[in-house]
Amino acid sequence: MNEIVGAFVSLAGSLFFLLSAVGLLRMPDAFNRMQAGTKATTLGSILFLLGIGIMKPDWLGRMVILIVFIVLTNPVSSNALARAAHAHRKRIGARLEPDALAAEDGGKEAGHAG
Amino acid sequence: MRTVKQRILSFLGLWGVWLLLTAPWNSEEAAAGAVVALLVAALPFSRASPLGDLKLGPRALATLVAYFFVFTKALVLSNLDVAFRVLHPRLPIAPGIVKVKTRLKTPLGRLLLANSITLTPGTITVEMRGEDVFVHWIKVADADPEGATAAIVGGFEKYLEVICG
Amino acid sequence: MAEIVFAAAAGLAVLGLLLSAVRFARGPWAIDRTVALDVMTIIATSLIVAFAVFSGRRIYVDVGMVYGLVGFAGVVAIARYLEGGL
Incomplete structure:
Protein backbone atom coordinates (compact mmCIF):
# COMPACT_ATOMS: atom_id res chain seq x y z
CA MET A 1 0.00 0.00 0.00
CA ASN A 2 2.77 2.42 1.01
CA GLU A 3 4.65 1.56 -2.14
CA ILE A 4 1.84 2.47 -4.52
CA VAL A 5 0.93 5.74 -2.72
CA GLY A 6 4.59 6.80 -2.72
CA ALA A 7 4.97 5.95 -6.39
CA PHE A 8 1.99 8.12 -7.33
CA VAL A 9 3.28 11.04 -5.21
CA SER A 10 6.61 10.73 -7.07
CA LEU A 11 4.74 10.68 -10.37
CA ALA A 12 3.01 13.97 -9.43
CA GLY A 13 6.44 15.44 -8.63
CA SER A 14 7.90 14.39 -11.96
CA LEU A 15 4.98 16.10 -13.73
CA PHE A 16 6.13 19.35 -12.12
CA PHE A 17 9.70 18.67 -13.34
CA LEU A 18 8.27 18.34 -16.84
CA LEU A 19 6.28 21.54 -16.33
CA SER A 20 9.43 23.45 -15.36
CA ALA A 21 11.23 22.18 -18.46
CA VAL A 22 8.32 23.25 -20.70
CA GLY A 23 8.36 26.63 -18.96
CA LEU A 24 12.09 26.99 -19.64
CA LEU A 25 11.45 26.35 -23.33
CA ARG A 26 8.35 28.52 -23.77
CA MET A 27 9.03 31.64 -21.67
CA PRO A 28 10.47 34.62 -23.54
CA ASP A 29 13.32 35.85 -21.30
CA ALA A 30 15.60 34.75 -18.44
CA PHE A 31 13.43 36.26 -15.66
CA ASN A 32 10.30 34.43 -16.73
CA ARG A 33 12.24 31.20 -17.29
CA MET A 34 13.42 31.55 -13.69
CA GLN A 35 9.82 31.94 -12.53
CA ALA A 36 8.87 28.63 -14.11
CA GLY A 37 12.14 26.90 -13.27
CA THR A 38 12.39 27.73 -9.56
CA LYS A 39 8.80 27.26 -8.45
CA ALA A 40 8.00 24.11 -10.39
CA THR A 41 11.27 22.32 -9.53
CA THR A 42 10.84 23.15 -5.83
CA LEU A 43 7.39 21.57 -5.54
CA GLY A 44 8.43 18.85 -8.00
CA SER A 45 11.42 17.75 -5.94
CA ILE A 46 9.42 18.01 -2.68
CA LEU A 47 6.80 15.62 -4.06
CA PHE A 48 9.31 13.33 -5.79
CA LEU A 49 11.46 12.91 -2.66
CA LEU A 50 8.42 12.68 -0.36
CA GLY A 51 7.11 9.87 -2.58
CA ILE A 52 10.42 8.01 -2.19
CA GLY A 53 10.24 8.62 1.56
CA ILE A 54 6.76 7.07 1.65
CA MET A 55 7.95 4.10 -0.41
CA LYS A 56 10.98 3.53 1.84
CA PRO A 57 10.12 4.69 5.39
CA ASP A 58 13.73 3.97 6.49
CA TRP A 59 14.95 6.78 4.22
CA LEU A 60 12.37 9.35 5.29
CA GLY A 61 14.84 11.23 7.53
CA ARG A 62 17.29 11.79 4.71
CA MET A 63 14.49 12.84 2.40
CA VAL A 64 13.34 15.44 4.95
CA ILE A 65 16.89 16.85 5.13
CA LEU A 66 17.09 16.97 1.33
CA ILE A 67 13.66 18.66 1.07
CA VAL A 68 14.55 21.30 3.68
CA PHE A 69 17.86 21.89 1.91
CA ILE A 70 16.17 22.34 -1.48
CA VAL A 71 13.44 24.64 -0.09
CA LEU A 72 16.11 26.83 1.54
CA THR A 73 18.64 26.92 -1.32
CA ASN A 74 16.55 26.93 -4.50
CA PRO A 75 15.14 30.45 -3.93
CA VAL A 76 18.64 31.67 -2.99
CA SER A 77 20.17 30.49 -6.28
CA SER A 78 17.26 31.96 -8.25
CA ASN A 79 17.79 35.25 -6.40
CA ALA A 80 21.48 35.27 -7.38
CA LEU A 81 20.49 34.50 -10.98
CA ALA A 82 17.84 37.25 -10.96
CA ARG A 83 20.44 39.80 -9.84
CA ALA A 84 22.80 38.64 -12.61
CA ALA A 85 19.98 38.84 -15.18
CA HIS A 86 19.07 42.33 -14.00
CA ALA A 87 22.69 43.46 -14.42
CA HIS A 88 22.41 42.47 -18.12
CA ARG A 89 18.71 43.22 -18.66
CA LYS A 90 19.12 45.23 -21.88
CA ARG A 91 21.50 42.78 -23.53
CA ILE A 92 19.26 39.79 -22.88
CA GLY A 93 16.22 41.75 -24.10
CA ALA A 94 14.15 41.50 -20.91
CA ARG A 95 10.83 43.36 -21.10
CA LEU A 96 10.25 44.99 -17.70
CA GLU A 97 7.42 47.50 -17.24
CA PRO A 98 7.84 49.10 -14.75
CA ASP A 99 11.46 48.56 -13.61
CA ALA A 100 11.71 50.07 -10.14
CA LEU A 101 15.23 48.74 -9.52
CA ALA A 102 16.66 50.40 -12.67
CA ALA A 103 14.88 53.62 -11.73
CA GLU A 104 16.55 53.45 -8.30
CA ASP A 105 19.99 52.93 -9.88
CA GLY A 106 19.56 55.61 -12.53
CA GLY A 107 19.60 53.05 -15.40
CA LYS A 108 23.19 51.76 -14.99
CA GLU A 109 24.07 48.37 -16.48
CA ALA A 110 27.06 46.06 -15.93
CA GLY A 111 29.79 46.59 -18.49
CA HIS A 112 31.34 43.20 -19.22
CA ALA A 113 30.09 40.51 -21.57
CA GLY A 114 27.18 38.34 -20.39
CA MET B 1 29.22 37.11 20.97
CA ARG B 2 26.76 34.26 20.97
CA THR B 3 24.14 34.18 23.68
CA VAL B 4 23.09 31.06 25.55
CA LYS B 5 19.85 30.94 23.55
CA GLN B 6 21.77 30.95 20.26
CA ARG B 7 23.98 28.12 21.49
CA ILE B 8 20.99 26.04 22.58
CA LEU B 9 19.27 26.60 19.23
CA SER B 10 22.36 25.65 17.23
CA PHE B 11 22.80 22.53 19.40
CA LEU B 12 19.19 21.52 18.71
CA GLY B 13 19.58 22.23 14.99
CA LEU B 14 22.81 20.20 14.66
CA TRP B 15 21.49 17.30 16.72
CA GLY B 16 18.19 17.29 14.79
CA VAL B 17 20.04 16.97 11.47
CA TRP B 18 22.17 14.18 12.94
CA LEU B 19 19.09 12.31 14.15
CA LEU B 20 17.45 12.61 10.73
CA LEU B 21 20.62 11.36 9.00
CA THR B 22 20.86 8.24 11.19
CA ALA B 23 17.15 7.57 10.82
CA PRO B 24 16.59 4.10 12.31
CA TRP B 25 17.84 5.31 15.69
CA ASN B 26 19.90 3.55 18.31
CA SER B 27 20.90 5.13 21.58
CA GLU B 28 24.70 5.00 21.07
CA GLU B 29 24.60 6.90 17.78
CA ALA B 30 22.18 9.45 19.21
CA ALA B 31 24.41 10.00 22.26
CA ALA B 32 27.56 10.38 20.13
CA GLY B 33 25.74 12.94 17.96
CA ALA B 34 24.59 14.84 21.03
CA VAL B 35 28.15 15.04 22.38
CA VAL B 36 29.56 16.36 19.08
CA ALA B 37 26.68 18.81 18.61
CA LEU B 38 27.24 20.09 22.15
CA LEU B 39 30.96 20.58 21.45
CA VAL B 40 30.28 22.46 18.20
CA ALA B 41 27.61 24.61 19.85
CA ALA B 42 30.08 25.47 22.63
CA LEU B 43 32.87 26.58 20.23
CA PRO B 44 33.73 30.26 20.76
CA PHE B 45 32.44 31.69 17.46
CA SER B 46 32.21 35.44 17.57
CA ARG B 47 29.58 35.80 14.84
CA ALA B 48 25.96 35.60 15.99
CA SER B 49 24.00 32.65 14.66
CA PRO B 50 20.94 33.62 12.56
CA LEU B 51 18.95 30.93 14.37
CA GLY B 52 19.15 33.13 17.48
CA ASP B 53 16.59 35.48 15.89
CA LEU B 54 13.86 32.91 16.49
CA LYS B 55 11.51 33.75 19.33
CA LEU B 56 10.59 30.91 21.64
CA GLY B 57 7.29 31.80 23.28
CA MET C 1 2.46 -2.01 -10.03
CA ALA C 2 4.34 0.38 -7.74
CA GLU C 3 7.58 -0.34 -9.63
CA ILE C 4 5.92 0.53 -12.96
CA VAL C 5 4.46 3.82 -11.65
CA PHE C 6 7.78 4.81 -10.08
CA ALA C 7 9.66 3.92 -13.28
CA ALA C 8 7.22 6.14 -15.19
CA ALA C 9 7.91 8.96 -12.70
CA ALA C 10 11.67 8.59 -13.20
CA GLY C 11 11.12 8.49 -16.98
CA LEU C 12 9.17 11.76 -16.89
CA ALA C 13 11.92 13.33 -14.77
CA VAL C 14 14.49 12.23 -17.39
CA LEU C 15 12.30 13.78 -20.08
CA GLY C 16 12.27 17.03 -18.09
CA LEU C 17 16.06 16.86 -17.80
CA LEU C 18 16.40 16.42 -21.58
CA LEU C 19 14.01 19.31 -22.33
CA SER C 20 15.99 21.58 -19.97
CA ALA C 21 19.13 20.45 -21.79
CA VAL C 22 17.55 21.81 -24.99
CA ARG C 23 17.30 25.23 -23.33
CA PHE C 24 20.86 24.79 -22.05
CA ALA C 25 22.08 24.18 -25.60
CA ARG C 26 20.03 26.95 -27.22
CA GLY C 27 20.83 29.70 -24.74
CA PRO C 28 20.94 32.33 -26.20
CA TRP C 29 22.68 34.07 -23.24
CA ALA C 30 24.86 32.71 -20.48
CA ILE C 31 22.14 33.59 -17.96
CA ASP C 32 19.58 31.44 -19.77
CA ARG C 33 22.05 28.56 -19.75
CA THR C 34 22.66 29.01 -16.03
CA VAL C 35 18.92 29.02 -15.30
CA ALA C 36 18.67 25.75 -17.28
CA LEU C 37 21.67 24.39 -15.33
CA ASP C 38 19.92 25.24 -12.05
CA VAL C 39 16.82 23.28 -13.12
CA MET C 40 18.95 20.37 -14.36
CA THR C 41 20.82 20.23 -11.04
CA ILE C 42 17.62 19.86 -9.04
CA ILE C 43 16.20 17.22 -11.38
CA ALA C 44 19.52 15.33 -11.38
CA THR C 45 19.59 15.34 -7.56
CA SER C 46 16.14 13.76 -7.50
CA LEU C 47 17.16 11.25 -10.17
CA ILE C 48 20.24 10.16 -8.20
CA VAL C 49 17.93 9.47 -5.24
CA ALA C 50 15.60 7.58 -7.61
CA PHE C 51 18.61 5.54 -8.73
CA ALA C 52 19.20 4.66 -5.08
CA VAL C 53 15.67 3.24 -5.02
CA PHE C 54 16.24 1.21 -8.21
CA SER C 55 19.56 -0.21 -7.02
CA GLY C 56 18.37 -0.61 -3.42
CA ARG C 57 21.57 0.93 -2.01
CA ARG C 58 21.19 3.77 0.49
CA ILE C 59 24.65 5.19 -0.17
CA TYR C 60 23.38 6.81 -3.41
CA VAL C 61 21.02 9.00 -1.34
CA ASP C 62 24.10 10.55 0.24
CA VAL C 63 25.61 10.97 -3.22
CA GLY C 64 22.46 12.87 -4.22
CA MET C 65 22.70 15.12 -1.15
CA VAL C 66 26.32 16.01 -1.90
CA TYR C 67 25.49 16.59 -5.56
CA GLY C 68 22.72 19.00 -4.57
CA LEU C 69 25.13 20.88 -2.28
CA VAL C 70 27.84 21.18 -4.94
CA GLY C 71 25.35 22.07 -7.68
CA PHE C 72 23.89 24.88 -5.58
CA ALA C 73 27.35 26.28 -4.86
CA GLY C 74 28.21 26.07 -8.58
CA VAL C 75 25.08 27.88 -9.74
CA VAL C 76 25.55 30.65 -7.17
CA ALA C 77 29.22 31.03 -8.13
CA ILE C 78 28.36 31.32 -11.85
CA ALA C 79 25.57 33.81 -11.09
CA ARG C 80 27.88 35.96 -8.98
CA TYR C 81 30.47 35.90 -11.76
CA LEU C 82 27.92 36.94 -14.38
CA GLU C 83 26.80 39.77 -12.11
CA GLY C 84 30.40 41.00 -12.17
CA GLY C 85 31.27 40.73 -8.49
CA LEU C 86 32.77 37.33 -7.70
Whole structure:
Protein backbone atom coordinates (compact mmCIF):
# COMPACT_ATOMS: atom_id res chain seq x y z
CA MET A 1 0.00 0.00 0.00
CA ASN A 2 2.77 2.42 1.01
CA GLU A 3 4.65 1.56 -2.14
CA ILE A 4 1.84 2.47 -4.52
CA VAL A 5 0.93 5.74 -2.72
CA GLY A 6 4.59 6.80 -2.72
CA ALA A 7 4.97 5.95 -6.39
CA PHE A 8 1.99 8.12 -7.33
CA VAL A 9 3.28 11.04 -5.21
CA SER A 10 6.61 10.73 -7.07
CA LEU A 11 4.74 10.68 -10.37
CA ALA A 12 3.01 13.97 -9.43
CA GLY A 13 6.44 15.44 -8.63
CA SER A 14 7.90 14.39 -11.96
CA LEU A 15 4.98 16.10 -13.73
CA PHE A 16 6.13 19.35 -12.12
CA PHE A 17 9.70 18.67 -13.34
CA LEU A 18 8.27 18.34 -16.84
CA LEU A 19 6.28 21.54 -16.33
CA SER A 20 9.43 23.45 -15.36
CA ALA A 21 11.23 22.18 -18.46
CA VAL A 22 8.32 23.25 -20.70
CA GLY A 23 8.36 26.63 -18.96
CA LEU A 24 12.09 26.99 -19.64
CA LEU A 25 11.45 26.35 -23.33
CA ARG A 26 8.35 28.52 -23.77
CA MET A 27 9.03 31.64 -21.67
CA PRO A 28 10.47 34.62 -23.54
CA ASP A 29 13.32 35.85 -21.30
CA ALA A 30 15.60 34.75 -18.44
CA PHE A 31 13.43 36.26 -15.66
CA ASN A 32 10.30 34.43 -16.73
CA ARG A 33 12.24 31.20 -17.29
CA MET A 34 13.42 31.55 -13.69
CA GLN A 35 9.82 31.94 -12.53
CA ALA A 36 8.87 28.63 -14.11
CA GLY A 37 12.14 26.90 -13.27
CA THR A 38 12.39 27.73 -9.56
CA LYS A 39 8.80 27.26 -8.45
CA ALA A 40 8.00 24.11 -10.39
CA THR A 41 11.27 22.32 -9.53
CA THR A 42 10.84 23.15 -5.83
CA LEU A 43 7.39 21.57 -5.54
CA GLY A 44 8.43 18.85 -8.00
CA SER A 45 11.42 17.75 -5.94
CA ILE A 46 9.42 18.01 -2.68
CA LEU A 47 6.80 15.62 -4.06
CA PHE A 48 9.31 13.33 -5.79
CA LEU A 49 11.46 12.91 -2.66
CA LEU A 50 8.42 12.68 -0.36
CA GLY A 51 7.11 9.87 -2.58
CA ILE A 52 10.42 8.01 -2.19
CA GLY A 53 10.24 8.62 1.56
CA ILE A 54 6.76 7.07 1.65
CA MET A 55 7.95 4.10 -0.41
CA LYS A 56 10.98 3.53 1.84
CA PRO A 57 10.12 4.69 5.39
CA ASP A 58 13.73 3.97 6.49
CA TRP A 59 14.95 6.78 4.22
CA LEU A 60 12.37 9.35 5.29
CA GLY A 61 14.84 11.23 7.53
CA ARG A 62 17.29 11.79 4.71
CA MET A 63 14.49 12.84 2.40
CA VAL A 64 13.34 15.44 4.95
CA ILE A 65 16.89 16.85 5.13
CA LEU A 66 17.09 16.97 1.33
CA ILE A 67 13.66 18.66 1.07
CA VAL A 68 14.55 21.30 3.68
CA PHE A 69 17.86 21.89 1.91
CA ILE A 70 16.17 22.34 -1.48
CA VAL A 71 13.44 24.64 -0.09
CA LEU A 72 16.11 26.83 1.54
CA THR A 73 18.64 26.92 -1.32
CA ASN A 74 16.55 26.93 -4.50
CA PRO A 75 15.14 30.45 -3.93
CA VAL A 76 18.64 31.67 -2.99
CA SER A 77 20.17 30.49 -6.28
CA SER A 78 17.26 31.96 -8.25
CA ASN A 79 17.79 35.25 -6.40
CA ALA A 80 21.48 35.27 -7.38
CA LEU A 81 20.49 34.50 -10.98
CA ALA A 82 17.84 37.25 -10.96
CA ARG A 83 20.44 39.80 -9.84
CA ALA A 84 22.80 38.64 -12.61
CA ALA A 85 19.98 38.84 -15.18
CA HIS A 86 19.07 42.33 -14.00
CA ALA A 87 22.69 43.46 -14.42
CA HIS A 88 22.41 42.47 -18.12
CA ARG A 89 18.71 43.22 -18.66
CA LYS A 90 19.12 45.23 -21.88
CA ARG A 91 21.50 42.78 -23.53
CA ILE A 92 19.26 39.79 -22.88
CA GLY A 93 16.22 41.75 -24.10
CA ALA A 94 14.15 41.50 -20.91
CA ARG A 95 10.83 43.36 -21.10
CA LEU A 96 10.25 44.99 -17.70
CA GLU A 97 7.42 47.50 -17.24
CA PRO A 98 7.84 49.10 -14.75
CA ASP A 99 11.46 48.56 -13.61
CA ALA A 100 11.71 50.07 -10.14
CA LEU A 101 15.23 48.74 -9.52
CA ALA A 102 16.66 50.40 -12.67
CA ALA A 103 14.88 53.62 -11.73
CA GLU A 104 16.55 53.45 -8.30
CA ASP A 105 19.99 52.93 -9.88
CA GLY A 106 19.56 55.61 -12.53
CA GLY A 107 19.60 53.05 -15.40
CA LYS A 108 23.19 51.76 -14.99
CA GLU A 109 24.07 48.37 -16.48
CA ALA A 110 27.06 46.06 -15.93
CA GLY A 111 29.79 46.59 -18.49
CA HIS A 112 31.34 43.20 -19.22
CA ALA A 113 30.09 40.51 -21.57
CA GLY A 114 27.18 38.34 -20.39
CA MET B 1 29.22 37.11 20.97
CA ARG B 2 26.76 34.26 20.97
CA THR B 3 24.14 34.18 23.68
CA VAL B 4 23.09 31.06 25.55
CA LYS B 5 19.85 30.94 23.55
CA GLN B 6 21.77 30.95 20.26
CA ARG B 7 23.98 28.12 21.49
CA ILE B 8 20.99 26.04 22.58
CA LEU B 9 19.27 26.60 19.23
CA SER B 10 22.36 25.65 17.23
CA PHE B 11 22.80 22.53 19.40
CA LEU B 12 19.19 21.52 18.71
CA GLY B 13 19.58 22.23 14.99
CA LEU B 14 22.81 20.20 14.66
CA TRP B 15 21.49 17.30 16.72
CA GLY B 16 18.19 17.29 14.79
CA VAL B 17 20.04 16.97 11.47
CA TRP B 18 22.17 14.18 12.94
CA LEU B 19 19.09 12.31 14.15
CA LEU B 20 17.45 12.61 10.73
CA LEU B 21 20.62 11.36 9.00
CA THR B 22 20.86 8.24 11.19
CA ALA B 23 17.15 7.57 10.82
CA PRO B 24 16.59 4.10 12.31
CA TRP B 25 17.84 5.31 15.69
CA ASN B 26 19.90 3.55 18.31
CA SER B 27 20.90 5.13 21.58
CA GLU B 28 24.70 5.00 21.07
CA GLU B 29 24.60 6.90 17.78
CA ALA B 30 22.18 9.45 19.21
CA ALA B 31 24.41 10.00 22.26
CA ALA B 32 27.56 10.38 20.13
CA GLY B 33 25.74 12.94 17.96
CA ALA B 34 24.59 14.84 21.03
CA VAL B 35 28.15 15.04 22.38
CA VAL B 36 29.56 16.36 19.08
CA ALA B 37 26.68 18.81 18.61
CA LEU B 38 27.24 20.09 22.15
CA LEU B 39 30.96 20.58 21.45
CA VAL B 40 30.28 22.46 18.20
CA ALA B 41 27.61 24.61 19.85
CA ALA B 42 30.08 25.47 22.63
CA LEU B 43 32.87 26.58 20.23
CA PRO B 44 33.73 30.26 20.76
CA PHE B 45 32.44 31.69 17.46
CA SER B 46 32.21 35.44 17.57
CA ARG B 47 29.58 35.80 14.84
CA ALA B 48 25.96 35.60 15.99
CA SER B 49 24.00 32.65 14.66
CA PRO B 50 20.94 33.62 12.56
CA LEU B 51 18.95 30.93 14.37
CA GLY B 52 19.15 33.13 17.48
CA ASP B 53 16.59 35.48 15.89
CA LEU B 54 13.86 32.91 16.49
CA LYS B 55 11.51 33.75 19.33
CA LEU B 56 10.59 30.91 21.64
CA GLY B 57 7.29 31.80 23.28
CA PRO B 58 4.22 29.60 22.85
CA ARG B 59 2.69 32.23 20.54
CA ALA B 60 5.76 32.26 18.29
CA LEU B 61 5.81 28.46 18.06
CA ALA B 62 2.09 28.32 17.23
CA THR B 63 2.66 30.97 14.55
CA LEU B 64 5.55 28.91 13.17
CA VAL B 65 3.19 25.97 12.68
CA ALA B 66 0.57 28.24 11.10
CA TYR B 67 3.25 29.75 8.85
CA PHE B 68 4.21 26.26 7.65
CA PHE B 69 0.67 25.70 6.39
CA VAL B 70 0.39 29.19 4.87
CA PHE B 71 3.70 28.62 3.06
CA THR B 72 2.65 25.18 1.76
CA LYS B 73 -0.62 26.58 0.46
CA ALA B 74 1.20 29.46 -1.26
CA LEU B 75 3.71 27.03 -2.81
CA VAL B 76 0.96 24.82 -4.27
CA LEU B 77 -0.99 27.86 -5.54
CA SER B 78 2.13 29.30 -7.16
CA ASN B 79 2.75 26.03 -9.00
CA LEU B 80 -0.82 25.92 -10.28
CA ASP B 81 -0.31 29.54 -11.38
CA VAL B 82 2.92 28.61 -13.20
CA ALA B 83 1.17 25.63 -14.81
CA PHE B 84 -1.63 27.91 -16.02
CA ARG B 85 0.75 30.48 -17.49
CA VAL B 86 3.12 27.97 -19.09
CA LEU B 87 0.42 25.81 -20.66
CA HIS B 88 -1.80 28.71 -21.78
CA PRO B 89 -1.43 29.04 -25.57
CA ARG B 90 -0.91 32.83 -25.48
CA LEU B 91 1.42 33.08 -22.40
CA PRO B 92 -0.50 35.63 -20.25
CA ILE B 93 2.48 37.54 -18.82
CA ALA B 94 3.26 41.25 -18.33
CA PRO B 95 6.51 41.21 -16.32
CA GLY B 96 7.99 44.09 -14.37
CA ILE B 97 10.00 44.87 -11.24
CA VAL B 98 8.18 46.58 -8.38
CA LYS B 99 9.44 47.98 -5.09
CA VAL B 100 7.88 46.81 -1.85
CA LYS B 101 8.70 47.66 1.75
CA THR B 102 9.20 45.32 4.69
CA ARG B 103 9.04 45.99 8.42
CA LEU B 104 11.22 42.95 9.29
CA LYS B 105 14.58 43.80 10.85
CA THR B 106 16.40 40.53 11.64
CA PRO B 107 18.51 38.65 9.03
CA LEU B 108 16.58 35.39 9.53
CA GLY B 109 13.24 37.13 9.08
CA ARG B 110 14.44 38.76 5.87
CA LEU B 111 15.84 35.48 4.53
CA LEU B 112 12.53 33.72 5.17
CA LEU B 113 10.59 36.61 3.64
CA ALA B 114 12.74 36.65 0.48
CA ASN B 115 12.46 32.88 0.09
CA SER B 116 8.71 32.99 0.67
CA ILE B 117 8.27 35.74 -1.93
CA THR B 118 10.25 33.70 -4.46
CA LEU B 119 8.08 30.63 -3.92
CA THR B 120 4.70 32.39 -4.06
CA PRO B 121 2.55 33.04 -7.15
CA GLY B 122 4.32 34.96 -9.87
CA THR B 123 7.04 36.73 -7.86
CA ILE B 124 10.85 36.48 -7.51
CA THR B 125 12.98 38.55 -5.12
CA VAL B 126 15.67 40.36 -7.14
CA GLU B 127 17.33 42.64 -4.59
CA MET B 128 17.06 43.77 -0.99
CA ARG B 129 18.34 47.19 0.07
CA GLY B 130 17.59 48.36 3.57
CA GLU B 131 13.85 48.10 3.96
CA ASP B 132 13.18 48.04 0.20
CA VAL B 133 12.65 44.72 -1.55
CA PHE B 134 12.68 44.65 -5.36
CA VAL B 135 10.44 41.92 -6.75
CA HIS B 136 10.08 40.61 -10.29
CA TRP B 137 6.36 40.13 -10.86
CA ILE B 138 5.30 38.01 -13.81
CA LYS B 139 2.05 39.97 -14.28
CA VAL B 140 2.23 43.37 -12.63
CA ALA B 141 -1.17 44.08 -11.06
CA ASP B 142 -0.18 47.17 -9.07
CA ALA B 143 3.00 49.20 -9.77
CA ASP B 144 2.38 51.47 -6.77
CA PRO B 145 4.67 50.50 -3.82
CA GLU B 146 1.86 50.46 -1.24
CA GLY B 147 -0.53 48.33 -3.26
CA ALA B 148 2.27 45.95 -4.28
CA THR B 149 3.40 45.64 -0.64
CA ALA B 150 -0.09 44.65 0.44
CA ALA B 151 -0.38 42.11 -2.38
CA ILE B 152 3.07 40.48 -2.12
CA VAL B 153 4.41 40.91 1.41
CA GLY B 154 1.28 41.32 3.51
CA GLY B 155 0.36 37.65 3.78
CA PHE B 156 3.74 36.56 5.19
CA GLU B 157 4.88 39.56 7.16
CA LYS B 158 2.29 39.27 9.90
CA TYR B 159 3.44 35.70 10.64
CA LEU B 160 7.18 36.36 10.31
CA GLU B 161 6.94 39.41 12.58
CA VAL B 162 5.72 37.16 15.40
CA ILE B 163 8.25 34.37 14.67
CA CYS B 164 11.45 36.40 14.33
CA GLY B 165 10.65 40.12 14.20
CA MET C 1 2.46 -2.01 -10.03
CA ALA C 2 4.34 0.38 -7.74
CA GLU C 3 7.58 -0.34 -9.63
CA ILE C 4 5.92 0.53 -12.96
CA VAL C 5 4.46 3.82 -11.65
CA PHE C 6 7.78 4.81 -10.08
CA ALA C 7 9.66 3.92 -13.28
CA ALA C 8 7.22 6.14 -15.19
CA ALA C 9 7.91 8.96 -12.70
CA ALA C 10 11.67 8.59 -13.20
CA GLY C 11 11.12 8.49 -16.98
CA LEU C 12 9.17 11.76 -16.89
CA ALA C 13 11.92 13.33 -14.77
CA VAL C 14 14.49 12.23 -17.39
CA LEU C 15 12.30 13.78 -20.08
CA GLY C 16 12.27 17.03 -18.09
CA LEU C 17 16.06 16.86 -17.80
CA LEU C 18 16.40 16.42 -21.58
CA LEU C 19 14.01 19.31 -22.33
CA SER C 20 15.99 21.58 -19.97
CA ALA C 21 19.13 20.45 -21.79
CA VAL C 22 17.55 21.81 -24.99
CA ARG C 23 17.30 25.23 -23.33
CA PHE C 24 20.86 24.79 -22.05
CA ALA C 25 22.08 24.18 -25.60
CA ARG C 26 20.03 26.95 -27.22
CA GLY C 27 20.83 29.70 -24.74
CA PRO C 28 20.94 32.33 -26.20
CA TRP C 29 22.68 34.07 -23.24
CA ALA C 30 24.86 32.71 -20.48
CA ILE C 31 22.14 33.59 -17.96
CA ASP C 32 19.58 31.44 -19.77
CA ARG C 33 22.05 28.56 -19.75
CA THR C 34 22.66 29.01 -16.03
CA VAL C 35 18.92 29.02 -15.30
CA ALA C 36 18.67 25.75 -17.28
CA LEU C 37 21.67 24.39 -15.33
CA ASP C 38 19.92 25.24 -12.05
CA VAL C 39 16.82 23.28 -13.12
CA MET C 40 18.95 20.37 -14.36
CA THR C 41 20.82 20.23 -11.04
CA ILE C 42 17.62 19.86 -9.04
CA ILE C 43 16.20 17.22 -11.38
CA ALA C 44 19.52 15.33 -11.38
CA THR C 45 19.59 15.34 -7.56
CA SER C 46 16.14 13.76 -7.50
CA LEU C 47 17.16 11.25 -10.17
CA ILE C 48 20.24 10.16 -8.20
CA VAL C 49 17.93 9.47 -5.24
CA ALA C 50 15.60 7.58 -7.61
CA PHE C 51 18.61 5.54 -8.73
CA ALA C 52 19.20 4.66 -5.08
CA VAL C 53 15.67 3.24 -5.02
CA PHE C 54 16.24 1.21 -8.21
CA SER C 55 19.56 -0.21 -7.02
CA GLY C 56 18.37 -0.61 -3.42
CA ARG C 57 21.57 0.93 -2.01
CA ARG C 58 21.19 3.77 0.49
CA ILE C 59 24.65 5.19 -0.17
CA TYR C 60 23.38 6.81 -3.41
CA VAL C 61 21.02 9.00 -1.34
CA ASP C 62 24.10 10.55 0.24
CA VAL C 63 25.61 10.97 -3.22
CA GLY C 64 22.46 12.87 -4.22
CA MET C 65 22.70 15.12 -1.15
CA VAL C 66 26.32 16.01 -1.90
CA TYR C 67 25.49 16.59 -5.56
CA GLY C 68 22.72 19.00 -4.57
CA LEU C 69 25.13 20.88 -2.28
CA VAL C 70 27.84 21.18 -4.94
CA GLY C 71 25.35 22.07 -7.68
CA PHE C 72 23.89 24.88 -5.58
CA ALA C 73 27.35 26.28 -4.86
CA GLY C 74 28.21 26.07 -8.58
CA VAL C 75 25.08 27.88 -9.74
CA VAL C 76 25.55 30.65 -7.17
CA ALA C 77 29.22 31.03 -8.13
CA ILE C 78 28.36 31.32 -11.85
CA ALA C 79 25.57 33.81 -11.09
CA ARG C 80 27.88 35.96 -8.98
CA TYR C 81 30.47 35.90 -11.76
CA LEU C 82 27.92 36.94 -14.38
CA GLU C 83 26.80 39.77 -12.11
CA GLY C 84 30.40 41.00 -12.17
CA GLY C 85 31.27 40.73 -8.49
CA LEU C 86 32.77 37.33 -7.70
